[in-house]
Amino acid sequence: MSLYSKIIGTGSYLPPRRITNHDLAAQLAEKGIETSDEWIVSRSGIAARHFADTGVQSSDLAVEAAKRALDAAGLQPDEIDLIVMATSTPDHFGGFPSTACVVQRKLGITNGCPAFDVQAVCTGFAYAMTIADNFIKAGAHKKVLVIGAEVFSRILNFDDRTTCVLFGDGAGAVVLSASNEPGILATRLHADGRHSEILCVPGKPSGGMLEGSAFLVMDGQAVFKLAVSVLEKVAHEALEIAGMDSSQLDWLVPHQANVRIMQSTAKKLGLPMEKMVVTVDQHGNTSAASIPLALDQAVRDGRIRPGQNVMMEGVGGGFTWGAVLARM
Known part of the structure; x- marks a missing residue:
């Protein structure tokens, strides 16, 4: 009998502080930097985002999302036997210690289960899901907590209007369980380090200090061009592995970076826009958290239902990209 991994619970959390484009434009105007709601929306589709308060870290957001996913799965924390956490903004x-280990402590998990972080930036959740899926299919683990959590507001340069308006903070989580029924149908991951400099944080630790900048830098045009070219391909790769085609997809849950990239991907896959989950307008780009945040929202509002086929895909710094095809 084949062994599969299946999503049995989802959860998400956004910090309470909501920042609209008007709020951000007013903040930037005080520094002599001009932007507007119209300018931001026209380029990205983003109208608002959430920022964590001072002292709130990725682990804090992750714990709240994890609690909701565990509750949805009907599990207690100590029933989890592996934690895989995707983040580019570790505590x-x-x-180190890994933020996954911090989350383990804050959840009160004392069973000694392994816990580790995955770094693939905005593709991090797809990487983490793939790792968890393979652990389960190998028979090594039965209940895995997979989390994407970020506090990107901490690495934004608010003197650079081309990047600071795009990102937000948040967390999303799923519980994967060993199952005799198909759940994760296919995954596919890629990376190309030749493009590592188009989206990065260039600073490096040196002598206990930071050498260089701790702010995110991005070549927006280069990222856009690469994203549009790879997302359709990786989705088709996952579909081919599963022996399916895009007409069998019920939902596309893409990384929430830019609504134009998302619309282009849906169009290339032949999917109507009504089949794409969009949260970027209210969340901004939450990096590794964006896919599980969007997934949880669509599950909880009843759009995504048991038995439906969902394509999750992301693209991010590294340069990385990947897709996870799941039957809910």
Whole structure:
């Protein structure tokens, strides 16, 4: 009998502080930087985002999303036997201890289960899901908590209107369980380090200090061009592995970076826009959190239902991209 991994619970969390484009434009105007709601919406589709308060870290957002996913799955924290967390904004400088271990402690999980972080920026959740899926199919773990959480507001340069208006903070989580029924139907991951400099944080630790900038930098045109070219391809790759075609998809849940990229991908897959889950307008780009945030919203509002086929895909710094095809 074949062993599969299946999503049995989803959860998400947004910090309470909501920042509209008008709020952000007013903040930037005080620094002599001109932008507007119209300018931001026309380029990205983003109308608002959430920022974490001072002192709130990725682990704090992750814990809230994880609690909701565990509740939806009907599980207690100690029933989890693996935690895989995707983040580019870990709690600790240098990335250790891993934020996954911090989340494990904050959830009160004391069963000694392994916990680790995955770094693939905006593709992080697809990477984390693929890792968890393979652990389950190998028989190594039965209940896996997969989380994407970010506080990107901490690495934004608010003197650069081309990047600071695009990102937000948040967390999303799923519980994957071993199952005899098909759940994760296919995954496909890629990376191309030749493009590592088009989206990065260039600073490096040196002598206990930061050498260079700790702010995100991005070549927006280069990222846009690459994203549009790879997302359709990786979706088709996942469909081919599963022996399916795009007409069998009920929902597309893409990384929420730019509504134009998302619309282009849906069009190339032959999907009507009504089959695409869009949260970028209210969340901004929450990097590794964006897919699970959007998935949870669509599950909880009743759009995504059991038995439906969902394509999740992302693209991010590294340069990385990937897709996860799941039957809910």
